[in-house]
Amino acid sequence: MKAKVFSLIIISMKKVPPKPKVIHNRIYLISASVVFLILITIFTISNFLYFRVSISGQNKYFVSTSKFETLADDQVNDFKQTSFNLNIDGSDVHLNFNDLGISFSEDQTSNWRLGTKKSLLENLRKNWEISTGGFKPSYQINYQKLVATVNNTFNNRETKPKDAKFDPKNFEISPESSGIVIDRNAFIFDLRMRIENLSKTTININKYESQPKFKKEQFSSALEKIKVLSNQKITLSYNFDTWDLSKELMNFVVFAPKGKPNFYTVKSDIFADQIILNDVYLGDKPSLDQIDITLEPNKITQYLVQIANAVDRDTIDATLEFENGRVTEFTPAEDGQKLDIQLATNLILEKISTDYTSGDKLITITLPVIVRKAKIANEEVNSLGVKELIGSGVSYFAGSIANRAYNVGLGARRLNGFLVKPGENFSFNEAVGEVSGKTGYRQAYVISSGKTVLDDGGGICQVSTTVFRAALNSGFPIVARTAHAYRVGYYEQGGFKAGVDATVWQPSVDLKFKNDSSHHILVQAIVDPARAKLQVDIYGTRDDRKVELSEPVVSNFKSAPEPRYQDDPTLPKGSVKQVDFAAVGATAVFSRKVYKGGEKVIDEKFTSNFRPWQAVFLVGTGG
Numbered sequence: 001m002k003a004k005v006f007s008l009i010i011i012s013m014k015k016v017p018p019k020p021k022v023i024h025n026r027i028y029l030i031s032a033s034v035v036f037l038i039l040i041t042i043f044t045i046s047n048f049l050y051f052r053v054s055i056s057g058q059n060k061y062f063v064s065t066s067k068f069e070t071l072a073d074d075q076v077n078d079f080k081q082t083s084f085n086l087n088i089d090g091s092d093v094h095l096n097f098n099d100l101g102i103s104f105s106e107d108q109t110s111n112w113r114l115g116t117k118k119s120l121l122e123n124l125r126k127n128w129e130i131s132t133g134g135f136k137p138s139y140q141i142n143y144q145k146l147v148a149t150v151n152n153t154f155n156n157r158e159t160k161p162k163d164a165k166f167d168p169k170n171f172e173i174s175p176e177s178s179g180i181v182i183d184r185n186a187f188i189f190d191l192r193m194r195i196e197n198l199s200k201t202t203i204n205i206n207k208y209e210s211q212p213k214f215k216k217e218q219f220s221s222a223l224e225k226i227k228v229l230s231n232q233k234i235t236l237s238y239n240f241d242t243w244d245l246s247k248e249l250m251n252f253v254v255f256a257p258k259g260k261p262n263f264y265t266v267k268s269d270i271f272a273d274q275i276i277l278n279d280v281y282l283g284d285k286p287s288l289d290q291i292d293i294t295l296e297p298n299k300i301t302q303y304l305v306q307i308a309n310a311v312d313r314d315t316i317d318a319t320l321e322f323e324n325g326r327v328t329e330f331t332p333a334e335d336g337q338k339l340d341i342q343l344a345t346n347l348i349l350e351k352i353s354t355d356y357t358s359g360d361k362l363i364t365i366t367l368p369v370i371v372r373k374a375k376i377a378n379e380e381v382n383s384l385g386v387k388e389l390i391g392s393g394v395s396y397f398a399g400s401i402a403n404r405a406y407n408v409g410l411g412a413r414r415l416n417g418f419l420v421k422p423g424e425n426f427s428f429n430e431a432v433g434e435v436s437g438k439t440g441y442r443q444a445y446v447i448s449s450g451k452t453v454l455d456d457g458g459g460i461c462q463v464s465t466t467v468f469r470a471a472l473n474s475g476f477p478i479v480a481r482t483a484h485a486y487r488v489g490y491y492e493q494g495g496f497k498a499g500v501d502a503t504v505w506q507p508s509v510d511l512k513f514k515n516d517s518s519h520h521i522l523v524q525a526i527v528d529p530a531r532a533k534l535q536v537d538i539y540g541t542r543d544d545r546k547v548e549l550s551e552p553v554v555s556n557f558k559s560a561p562e563p564r565y566q567d568d569p570t571l572p573k574g575s576v577k578q579v580d581f582a583a584v585g586a587t588a589v590f591s592r593k594v595y596k597g598g599e600k601v602i603d604e605k606f607t608s609n610f611r612p613w614q615a616v617f618l619v620g621t622g623g
Contacts, residue, residue: 076137079198080104084191088157088182088205095153101145102195105138136196146188154182158207163214166226166255173219176212183208214255218291222255225293229253231361234352238311238339238367245348245365248303254296295352300345308339311369318376319417333374340368376419384419385519385541393469396493397462398532404444404459408534411435411463412525415536419522420515425479426471428464428504428511431523435460435506454570461503462534463525464511465491468502470523470536471513475547475594475602479512483608487583494533499552499588499608517543545596558585561614571620578617585612 060071084100086093097103161179166172183206190203234245315336344367351363376384397408414432435441435457444458461484468481484491484503491501502511515521521540528535560582571577587609594602 072137075198076104079137079200082200084194085200085202086153086187086205087202089207092202093153095149099145099149100191101142101149103140103142105140137198139195150184150187154184154205158182161210161212163212164216164219165214166219166222173216173223176215178212179210180207181210182206214291220290222291222293226253229352232352232363233361234363234365236307236344236348236365236367238369241310243307249295249352252295252299252303253293254299255291255293295349297345297349300348301341304339304341304344307367308341311337311339311367313337315372315374317374317417333377335374336372338370338372340370343368384522386419386522386539388539388542390521390538390540390542391470391472391474391547392538393466393471393473393536394494395462395466395469395491395496395534396532397459397490397534398493400459400462400490400532401444403442404462405529405532407441407444407457407459408462409527409529410440411457411460412527412534412536415463415467415523416525417522419520421520422515422518425512425514426467426476426521426523428467429506432460432463461488461501462490463536464504465501466525466534466536467523468511469500470538472500472549472592473547474521474538475545475596476513476538477516477602478604478606479514480510481606482509482511483606483610485611486613487586487610489581489583497552497588497590498554498586498610499590499606501608515540517541543596545594545601548593548595550591552588552590554586554588556585556587558612560584560612563615563617565617565619567621568618569620569622571618572622573620575620576617577620578615580613580616582615583610583613586610 080097083094083096086095158181159179160181162177164176165174167174186206187203193199194201194203229249232246232249234249236243236245313334313336316334318333344365347365347368351365397405400408411432415428418426418431420426433439437443437456441457441460443454443456446455446458468478471478481502482504483499484501487498488501492498503509504511517540519541521538524537524539526535526537527533563582565576568577587607589605589607591605592602593600
């Protein structure tokens with residue numbers, strides 16, 4: 001009885017259906033496992049097998065990575081050992097890859113290679129590209145060499161068209177003739193297709209008839225204009241010098257269809273760079289527009305440049321050289337002159353007409369010349385009163401980069417010899433002129449918008465600071481002076497304390513002082529490269545003024561920020577170069593008193609509020 005009851009219990013338990021939640025969980029588990037296995041399979045296959053590979057027109061399926069590399073290398077190596085066969089007029093011409101400037105990369109499969117370290121999507125993408133597009137070799141082209149080979153190969157197999165031409169001696173037009181030329185665009189396109197498909201099939205070279213650009217019948221109106229030009233006697237003159245322009249006119253003439261001076265140049269964009277293949281007409285028939293003649297401005301300008309060599313002359317100022325505070329030598333002044341080439345070109349184009357059959361046959365054009373007066377004329381020298389040293393200023397620039405040192409020297413040369421009349425203000429910006437790359441200054445590090453950057457004229461403030469020191473010591477009133485926003489190490493070399501400096505930034509920030517003496521003053525600047533020293537001397541006539549300068553009092557110190565590193569593509573990658581040094585912020589104050597005739601005429605303070613400045617390091621990112 002007991003056994004029977006137990007069996008019934010077992011049977012009843014088997015008939016109880018599982019709960020729906022359990023069934024769903026099992027289905028999800030099985031599905032996830034299947035998907036996981038599929039992904040693992042695809043990932044594994046895509047890492048090691050190409051689904052389809054097409055090389056040289058041959059299709060292979062499920063190729064391993066190693067097999068693909070072998071196939072690709074073998075096919076490329078075999079291909080580049082051959083030469084291209086060209087069929088020109090039924091004869092064969094062979095060109096090798098070196099002649100054509102074509103070179104193949106050593107690793108041909110780098111762009112297509114699969115790998116376990118790459119993502120599934122990346123491997124699938126490469127598999128798809130190689131399966132649908134086929135393998136294409138990696139190659140480079142030396143375009144200059146390619147064009148040279150094309151020209152050497154095709155030129156002697158072509159008959160170039162000949163334009164109708166004007167004979168200036170006999171005033172006749174020679175007839176034109178058509179030519180037969182090779183379709184170079186088609187050849188280069190076929191060449192590229194052969195390389196990318198590793199194809200050794202022959203390239204058939206096509207030819208076509210090329211029409212001349214100019215025909216004899218188009219020259220009728222041009223011939224009339226040429227006759228007008230030939231009847232004109234044109235002379236250029238300046239002072240006692242003259243130049244006969246009539247003999248040069250035919251060199252300036254340009255022939256072209258009206259409104260189409262650049263119509264015939266053919267360019268190819270098949271490769272990345274444009275290649276000028278040939279200067280031929282590609283249409284069925286050239287335009288029969290009348291040929292017009294004009295005078296080419298660039299050719300006239302080139303001719304005037306030669307004349308300028310005889311006209312141009314540098315300005316020479318009357319100069320005074322000093323030794324031990326005395327004048328030792330006098331150089332007479334000479335006005336400079338420079339031919340205005342652009343204005344002269346315009347005058348010639350205006351005066352010389354090709355559009356009328358009557359008018360002046362004798363034309364004289366006075367060349368426009370810009371005269372530059374000497375700043376110091378001969379008659380002024382003996383009355384200037386520039387005879388002795390009044391005051392000097394010095395500064396040092398040890399550690400400057402080459403371009404900064406160069407700019408210091410250039411600024412000093414531009415400043416040297418500058419003359420200030422009695423009662424006039426000296427302007428530093430006026431004295432040195434424009435500071436830019438156009439005027440010869442090089443790029444050196446400057447601070448702009450809180451960053452250390454390269455800019456034209458970096459280091460010019462070394463010169464303005466030295467002039468400021470010379471003006472202070474000479475006792476002249478300071479009209480305009482701006483302190484630097486931060487302490488600059490160069491201006492504290494040689495024992496100077498912070499605050500005795502002056503910054504400039506054209507055109508808004510200038511350094512100015514007044515010559516309140518009764519004589520001219522002369523500013524001289526001397527650079528000593530060996531000692532990295534700049535000295536500015538002010539010469540004139542001494543009066544009884546005396547100058548008292550206090551030592552700067554530096555206070556209110558503020559710590560420098562943490563160093564800053566910024567990328568510089570001009571430096572080798574990984575290199576580090578320090579261009580700014582940390583400086584604490586501070587306030588610097590010094591005073592100056594000037595006495596004249598026992599009376600105090602100047603009593604002033606100069607205050608500089610320096611921001612704290614961080615060390616700056618340039619980190620190379622270049623090649």
